[in-house]
Amino acid sequence: MDLSQSAELFEANRRFIPGGVVSLNRRVEPEIAFVRGKGSRVWDADGNEYIDYHAAFAPYLLGHADPEVDGAVRRALDDGWTLMGSGTTPWEGRAAELMAGCVPSLEKVQFTLSGSEATYHALRLSRAYTGRDQIVVMQGGYNGWHDEVACNVMNPIEQVGPRVSRDEYPFLPMSAGMPSGVADRVHVLNFNDLDAVEWAFKSFPVACLMSEPILQNVGIVKPKPGYLEGIRELCDRYGVVWVMDEVKTGFRHAVGGYQSLAGVSPDLSIFGKAIANGYPLGAIGGRAEIMDLFIHPDLSKRVMIAGTYNGHPVPIAAAIATMEKLTREGEYLYPRLEAMGKRMEDGLKETCAVFGVTATVARQGSAFCLYFMDHEPTDWHDIAEHHDMARDLRYRRALIERGIYQFPLPTKQGSISAAHTDDDIDRTLEATREVFRSGV
Ligand SMILES: Cc1ncc(COP(=O)(O)O)c(C=O)c1O
Incomplete structure (x- = not known):
């Protein structure tokens, strides 16, 4: 995956912006400079396209640039x-x-x-x-x-x-x-x-x-x-x-x-x-x-x-x-988000079962998180004690290499938007299978 333009932009922006980022929370690896978003997709400076589940920390319920x-x-x-x-x-x-x-x-x-x-x-x-x-x-x-x-x-x-x-x-x-x-x-x-x-x-x-x-x-x-x-x-x-x-x-x-x-x-x-x-x-x-x-x-x-x-x-x-829009279309928009969320949850659970990965999916509607632990957490202690943080990070980075952008920090929520499609979810599940197949 070519991230050379991203690297150049980071280097340039670090001259005047501490760390090259304007919110400390955005300081993650891999370092990517994003240049465009539309619907369920974002693109980086090197032209790589991603199905986006980060949604800029979740605001994009209707997708980028609705x-x-x-x-x-x-x-x-x-x-x-x-x-x-x-x-x-x-x-x-x-x-x-x-x-x-x-x-x-x-x-x-x-x-x-x-x-x-x-x-x-x-x-x-x-x-x-x-x-x-x-x-x-x-x-x-x-x-x-x-x-x-x-x-x-x-x-x-x-x-x-x-x-x-x-x-x-x-x-x-x-x-x-x-x-x-x-x-x-x-x-x-x-x-x-x-x-x-x-x-x-x-x-x-x-x-x-x-x-x-x-x-x-x-x-x-x-x-x-x-x-x-x-x-x-x-x-x-x-x-x-x-x-x-x-x-x-x-x-x-x-x-x-x-x-x-x-x-x-x-x-x-x-x-x-x-x-x-x-x-x-x-x-x-x-x-x-x-x-x-x-x-x-x-x-x-x-x-x-x-x-x-x-x-x-x-x-x-x-x-x-x-x-x-949400009040007008909510009657079918929220059920659709729920259905896509369920498709993601079921697909992730099935994939984990097939590959023998100990994991669970916690989800509310369009927001989901895959935890590498054997039960849904009830508080932070539960997560800190049981979730495999290192594997979570490796998993997220491997997904990014395959064009799926989930924020590369353990436990960060995935957000499905109304602009996502079943096909996006299926491509994400296919990428997940590849990641587990590769041994991550
Ligand atoms: C639950 C919650 N409250 C408050 C905030 C702060 O909002 P903002 O980043 O718009 O200042 C956030 C941001 O992530 C949040 O998730």
């Missing part, structure tokens, strides 16, 4: 939807109305440009609402890059320590440069462990519990039956704000978010990624009583939300088109 979404963006530009930066606009109102129409727990909505900004605002709102400082997050969960939540995603077991219940894990920051004292305000618990949640709520002044409903930054780790209902009940009992981070699950699994499938109602929800099919948008929404702290008449109680580019018309136009 004609309807991109058409709406072009129309918005032609119609003079420029950034006004004063007052309101019809289009942000339309986007908020669509969101509230899709997700029943959203009485009020605000827009940011990224998921991280939205989770940041959720912390402030929760603290202002409860008058408490401390927060609960999950081991193996990811809620953005800012202090307090940028911690404990994929740490090796030696750092995390043995599994605990009714206790917390050490705060393991993902970045240097956080101020001292951050760890004192953050409690990192095991996903799927309600006893730990109750212990933390009883023991500390907790403002909010922030968590993905499915851990989708370490593959697919689903909530056990009753877990999300249990969180609702405990948050109610202890006056804690439940912030459901739907940045990865929202719109990917249902227009009502994963919360609509689970039948639960968080206090605040965070959206991003699939909401605008690849354009930069984040959203925070939820109970009016909490959201209205953004306009509290008493300045000492008002929570600040600001941003020159908040509600920028380009991502807003993309979000409107995406949500309109």
Whole structure:
């Protein structure tokens, strides 16, 4: 596989960009410079074509460069939807109305440009609402890059320590440069462990519990039956704000978010990624009583939300088109995604069985992960202790050599889009057979 142009671009870009990448998460091997995307495909600088399951960390639910979404963006530009930066606009109102129409727990909505900004605002709102400082997050969960939540995603077991219940894990920051004292305000618990949640709520002044409903930054780790209902009940009992981070699950699994499938109602929800099919948008929404702290008449109680580019018309136009398409076509689009996901799951399981590979496939709809372990994981400890990370990495790199792009980092979710076809899935399964045949 020729990656010489990629190598040249990396070398050139490293002159002015540290590492040649603009998000640390994109620093992986093989180093590839991508130049084009369309539908289920991406192309690199050397002309290699890939069936893409990375989907830029999952926003592309409709596929790269969806004609309807991109058409709406072009129309918005032609119609003079420029950034006004004063007052309101019809289009942000339309986007908020669509969101509230899709997700029943959203009485009020605000827009940011990224998921991280939205989770940041959720912390402030929760603290202002409860008058408490401390927060609960999950081991193996990811809620953005800012202090307090940028911690404990994929740490090796030696750092995390043995599994605990009714206790917390050490705060393991993902970045240097956080101020001292951050760890004192953050409690990192095991996903799927309600006893730990109750212990933390009883023991500390907790403002909010922030968590993905499915851990989708370490593959697919689903909530056990009753877990999300249990969180609702405990948050109610202890006056804690439940912030459901739907940045990865929202719109990917249902227009009502994963919360609509689970039948639960968080206090605040965070959206991003699939909401605008690849354009930069984040959203925070939820109970009016909490959201209205953004306009509290008493300045000492008002929570600040600001941003020159908040509600920028380009991502807003993309979000409107995406949500309109998903609400209009969801009835058959989601079942089709489910069918392709099932085809992938069944095919991978069968292939593993044929080649005697110990593995399991965890999947929710169009999002899947092949784990080299003999059971579906229930939390990060389970993965860290049982999943063959080295084999996972070799497998992903071998697939890339065969024109299948799954992010070359162990446990990263595969994302099927509406632009994929059964033929894409079958070609992926054929590549998987080749990889196992080659002894990887
Ligand atoms: C669950 C979850 N929350 C928050 C974020 C942060 O979103 P962004 O990268 O748009 O800031 C991510 C990003 O991967 C995510 O997966």
